[in-house]
Amino acid sequence: MCGICGCDAGEARIDGNPSPEAAHPPLIRSRTTPASHDHGHGHGHGHGHDHIHGHSHDHHHRDGHGHALQSPGIVPDTGREHLVAIERGILSKNDGFAAANRARFAEQGMLALNFVSSPGAGKTSLLVATIEGLKKELPIAVIEGDQETENDAERIRATGVPAVQINTGRGCHLDAHMVGHALDSLPVERGSLLLIENVGNLVCPASFDLGEAHKVAILSVTEGEDKPIKYPDMFAAARVLVISKIDLLPYLRFDLERALDYARRVNPTIEVVRLSTETGEGMPAWLEMLRRQARAARAGLPGGAGAGREERGDGLAAMDHRRRAAAI
Amino acid sequence: MHELSIATSLVELACDHARQHEGRRVTKVMIRIGVLQHVARSLYFCFDNVARGTACEGAVLEIEEVGLTVECPACRAVKAPSGLYNFRCPDCGVPTPQVVTGRELQLVSIALAPDAASDRPALGRAGDEPIYARSTS
Ligand SMILES: Nc1nc2c(ncn2[C@@H]2O[C@H](COP(=O)(O)OP(=O)(O)OP(=O)(O)O)[C@@H](O)[C@H]2O)c(=O)[nH]1
Ligand SMILES: [Mg+2]
Ligand SMILES: [Zn+2]
Numbered sequence: 311m312c313g314i315c316g317c318d319a320g321e322a323r324i325d326g327n328p329s330p331e332a333a334h335p336p337l338i339r340s341r342t343t344p345a346s347h348d349h350g351h352g353h354g355h356g357h358g359h360d361h362i363h364g365h366s367h368d369h370h371h372r373d374g375h376g377h378a379l380q381s382p383g384i385v386p387d388t389g390r391e392h393l394v395a396i397e398r399g400i401l402s403k404n405d406g407f408a409a410a411n412r413a414r415f416a417e418q419g420m421l422a423l424n425f426v427s428s429p430g431a432g433k434t435s436l437l438v439a440t441i442e443g444l445k446k447e448l449p450i451a452v453i454e455g456d457q458e459t460e461n462d463a464e465r466i467r468a469t470g471v472p473a474v475q476i477n478t479g480r481g482c483h484l485d486a487h488m489v490g491h492a493l494d495s496l497p498v499e500r501g502s503l504l505l506i507e508n509v510g511n512l513v514c515p516a517s518f519d520l521g522e523a524h525k526v527a528i529l530s531v532t533e534g535e536d537k538p539i540k541y542p543d544m545f546a547a548a549r550v551l552v553i554s555k556i557d558l559l560p561y562l563r564f565d566l567e568r569a570l571d572y573a574r575r576v577n578p579t580i581e582v583v584r585l586s587t588e589t590g591e592g593m594p595a596w597l598e599m600l601r602r603q604a605r606a607a608r609a610g611l612p613g614g615a616g617a618g619r620e621e622r623g624d625g626l627a628a629m630d631h632r633r634r635a636a637a638i
Numbered sequence: 639m640h641e642l643s644i645a646t647s648l649v650e651l652a653c654d655h656a657r658q659h660e661g662r663r664v665t666k667v668m669i670r671i672g673v674l675q676h677v678a679r680s681l682y683f684c685f686d687n688v689a690r691g692t693a694c695e696g697a698v699l700e701i702e703e704v705g706l707t708v709e710c711p712a713c714r715a716v717k718a719p720s721g722l723y724n725f726r727c728p729d730c731g732v733p734t735p736q737v738v739t740g741r742e743l744q745l746v747s748i749a750l751a752p753d754a755a756s757d758r759p760a761l762g763r764a765g766d767e768p769i770y771a772r773s774t775s
Contacts, residue, residue: 392749393750394747513676
């Protein structure tokens with residue numbers, strides 16, 4: 311059973327197995343240990359639990375305990391309806407799990423990226439091309455999210471990199487809790503690059519923080535320029551925008567400048583990379599960006615940037631050195 | 639499907655709070671949702687479905703929808719853009735990526751039934767056997 315959580319990930323399956331909490335009674339376990347609610351979201355963020363006295367009858371009590379999930383100390387108060395002010399994000403539980411994942415990534419010096427796009431924009435193709443470009447320099451692991459099938463994880467495993475497939479069933483996005491469990495079954499090395507492919511969907515994944523360093527939104531040139539303003543939340547939530555399948559531009563009436571203008575309207579600081587995994591155009595700049603970000607993530611580890619890699623003595627670390635020297 | 643996951647999180651959160659109050663039945667759930675969350679009316683339906691067999695079963699869902707406002711860096715004022723997909727100041731045309739309201743997704747409050755045992759013994763009170771099993775539906 312899942313020892314850390316009191317929440318339900320529905321029918322999500324990890325590598326075909328029901329996720330651990332599928333064994334829980336659905337939604338809420340009726341009697342959880344109070345401590346089990348504590349992980350993830352920190353308490354003391356002041357969501358008051360005072361009773362609002364909206365009606366004229368007089369309650370005299372105020373059980374103004376400062377956080378939601380401690381023992382209630384309820385004053386028996388029969389015959390009255392109670393209004394309880396909560397004022398919390400509906401997804402605050404997810405945010406708690408995301409914070410736990412983020413702490414884990416930081417501790418391991420990992421760079422975790424959350425790839426989001428509409429279905430078929432080229433997420434898996436980009437992951438495969440990225441792995442081929444970086445696997446000799448960096449340990450890489452992948453979490454694949456799809457409603458059904460292991461197809462994408464199999465495409466990744468064919469590159470020799472470990473991948474866990476999460477099938478979300480009816481769920482249209484990954485959540486931080488699923489990712490936490492997937493991490494448990496991934497052999498992740500310190501300083502590694504974790505690529506998370508979200509379910510193809512431009513709406514829901516925007517709201518669910520997984521604990522990633524940032525989101526990479528992929529917009530393929532076959533989708534039309536206006537996606538960034540039709541799905542502004544997704545493009546506002548991403549730090550990097552990949553314009554994919556640029557080899558197809560000659561065959562389309564896709565106005566790239568217009569697409570970028572729309573993207574910058576919702577996110578003026580978004581970094582843009584244009585590439586094709588088919589021709590390889592734009593890939594060097596993309597890989598260089600990842601190297602830089604992965605180095606920054608590793609810099610937090612004892613021993614500094616790239617510590618673990620230099621022990622491999624396979625010449626790749628030396629390459630990394632040269633690249634760094636060249637970059638300075 | 640977005641609505642389903644929001645409903646699931648919502649019911650979970652509301653039940654957590656209800657449990658702090660002797661497992662009382664929740665009669666009303668009030669939430670605030672910004673237009674940018676693109677939540678459809680099917681949230682009502684999803685909520686009823688997900689709530690079945692929980693302390694929220696039968697609760698009324700009240701949604702307060704919050705409109706889009708943005709901060710115009712040129713006018714230094716909060717404005718309501720002319721359309722949902724038009725992140726520009728309606729007055730001066732400058733891009734306005736800074737959203738002030740419209741992204742809300744908050745559980746505002748819940749109303750609880752007078753007492754735990756009220757008219758729904760199946761939901762029990764603290765100390766009873768499991769009450770949230772889906773099989774009760
Ligand atoms: N021409 C061209 N086709 C591409 C490129 N990248 C991907 N494709 C094609 O686009 C289709 C979808 O690619 P995937 O990588 O599976 O897309 P995805 O985003 O992972 O799809 P889902 O996981 O199903 O959402 C495949 O047929 C790819 O061959 C590209 O750069 N150029
Ligand atoms: Mg894919
Ligand atoms: Zn203005």
